[in-house]
Amino acid sequence: MERKEFLKRxxxxxGFATIVPLISCSNSSVDPETTDTTTGSTSGSCTSTASETAxxxxxxxxxxxxxxxxxxxxxxxxxxxxxxxxxxxxxCEGLSGALVDIWHxxxxxxxxxxxxxxxxxxxxxxxxxxxxxxxTDSNGxxxxxxxxxxxxxxxxxxxxxxVYDSSGKSLLVTQIAFPEDISxxxxxQGVYASHGQADTTNARDNVFGDGVSTxxxxxxxxxxxGYELTHAIVVTA
Numbered sequence: 644m645e646r647k648e649f650l651k652r653x654x655x656x657x658g659f660a661t662i663v664p665l666i667s668c669s670n671s672s673v674d675p676e677t678t679d680t681t682t683g684s685t686s687g688s689c690t691s692t693a694s695e696t697a698x699x700x701x702x703x704x705x706x707x708x709x710x711x712x713x714x715x716x717x718x719x720x721x722x723x724x725x726x727x728x729x730x731x732x733x734x735c736e737g738l739s740g741a742l743v744d745i746w747h748x749x750x751x752x753x754x755x756x757x758x759x760x761x762x763x764x765x766x767x768x769x770x771x772x773x774x775x776x777x778x779t780d781s782n783g784x785x786x787x788x789x790x791x792x793x794x795x796x797x798x799x800x801x802x803x804x805x806v807y808d809s810s811g812k813s814l815l816v817t818q819i820a821f822p823e824d825i826s827x828x829x830x831x832q833g834v835y836a837s838h839g840q841a842d843t844t845n846a847r848d849n850v851f852g853d854g855v856s857t858x859x860x861x862x863x864x865x866x867x868x869g870y871e872l873t874h875a876i877v878v879t880a
Contacts, residue, residue: 689735692857692876695818695850698803700754702774705744705805712788715772718834719750719790721869726819728783728806731879737783738880740809745787746774747802750834752795778809791829791870792821794841799848800826802860806878814878820845820855825862825870832866 702708724745730738748754755773759766773792777785794800802819823844830840845851851858857877864870 689729689731689877690857691731691879692815692817693854694815695858697805697816700746700748700757701803701805702744702746702771702776703756705774705776708771708775709777710775711777711786713745713773713775714789715755715770717749717772717790719793720829720833720835720866722789722791723869723871724787724789724802725871725873726785726787726804727873727875728779728785729875729877730783731877733880735877737779737781738808738878739779739781739783741779741783741814741878741880742776742807742809742811743779743785744774744776744805744807745789745802747789747792748795749773750790750793751838752793791826791835793835793838794826794830794843796842797849799823799843799845799851800841801850802872804876806876808880814880815876817876818850818858819860819872819874820848820851820858821860821872822862829866829870 726743726745728738728741728743729735746754749772753763753765753767755767755770757763757767759768773789775787777787779785792800792802800821803816804819805816806814808814823841826841829835830838845855845859860872860874862870862872
């Protein structure tokens with residue numbers, strides 16, 4: 644079944660905002676990650692990070708993947724991910740002991756833990772690349788080693804994030820957006836080149852189209868040396 648027809652018949656009717664099985668990343672023209680999008684709200688000295696859908700490919704057992712290096716065997720431009728979790732209820736101080744899960748697709752636009760169907764033909768159901776969990780330090784910071792995410796049709800490049808408090812209570816599901824000028828440089832070289840440039844800008848993205856003011860990462864570095872992503876996520880804990 645074509646992905647567009649699948650979405651028309653099933654996704655909206657079921658109303659899944661987070662877990663929808665086996666939907667392609669790399670060969671699709673419509674993305675299901677279109678629900679549960681809100682803009683950030685401002686209170687006091689900081690702005691809450693926008694809540695977004697977890698999409699159809701969340702990590703199935705995130706507690707099993709406590710990893711700093713989530714690269715696994717995936718080729719691509721090196722990316723260091725540094726995320727700070729800030730607590731809006733405590734003057735935006737760093738939130739210690741928070742659980743932070745991240746996941747994203749590989750250079751070709753495919754996710755691990757899914758596939759083996761007409762919607763993602765490559766079967767990655769038994770591998771777990773580009774997924775991991777870390778606990779924030781005393782300053783609310785987690786670090787991951789990864790690769791620069793690829794893209795798939797209908798979505799701008801992004802990383803998914805799910806933040807929990809120390810007891811496992813969900814605080815926020817969100818996504819991180821990338822500067823388009825840097826993505827263009829990355830996608831012109833190496834393993835990304837055969838996939839070409841992203842077909843969707845942040846402004847035309849189903850998730851980021853209402854603005855990326857609380858979701859845009861700061862990315863520095865180069866293709867040769869690798870890039871560093873820094874981003875602050877504001878939650879209420």
